[in-house]
Amino acid sequence: MFKGFRDFIRRGNVVDLAVGVVIGAAFTGLVTQFGNSFLKPLIQLITGGEKVGGTFEINDVKFDYGAFITAMIIFVLTAAALYFVVVAPMNRLNELRRRGQEPEPAAPSEEIVLLTEIRDALRENGGGRRL
Template sequence: MFSGFRDFIRRGNVIDLAVGVVIGAAFTTLVSQFGKSFLTPLIQLVTGGNKVSGTFKIREAVFDYGSFITALIVFLLTAAALYYVVVAPMNRLNELRRRGQEPDPAPPSEEVVLLTEIRDELRNRR
């Protein structure tokens, strides 16, 4: 049970995932601040809103459509950035690999192969 977990950690996927989460959190903060600093005032200008951006009231219910528009634009910017920075380059790289234009990753070194054989032999002796 623990050997599978140990193998998972040693593959490096955990480190890649951690880096992705940290960068994703920082990027989300950046895009959210862009929405607060630039999009909300822009919506206020367009809608003629004062301090409260883009709201209207029906009876006692306040509808804040300005915040919704800001959140929608922030979502679209985040999705577009992720697509053009991560997804599109990876799709292009995979396409090049399928065509044979991009070489596959190098095979493991002789030392890694030898250490793997030693490990396997030690496991077989148990």
């Protein structure tokens, strides 16, 4: 069980995942602040001002539909940004790969090849430690 976890960490997926989470949280904060700073006041302005705009009351219970509209707009903006910044470029890259238009990755440098051969020779002779 721990070997699988150790292999997972060594592949670098954890770092990529952590970076993605941090960037996602920062992006969410940015879009939320945009909604609170610009969209919510705009919705309040359109629907009747700060005191009445975006809300209504029934039996002294306040319904804040302005906040819901703001959240919907933020969701659409976030989904659109993710699509155009992440999904569409990745789809384009995959399409280029399927067509063979993307150049193959460069061959490893001579130093890497030499180090790989040394490592393999050490393992064959029993001198290499497994981590």
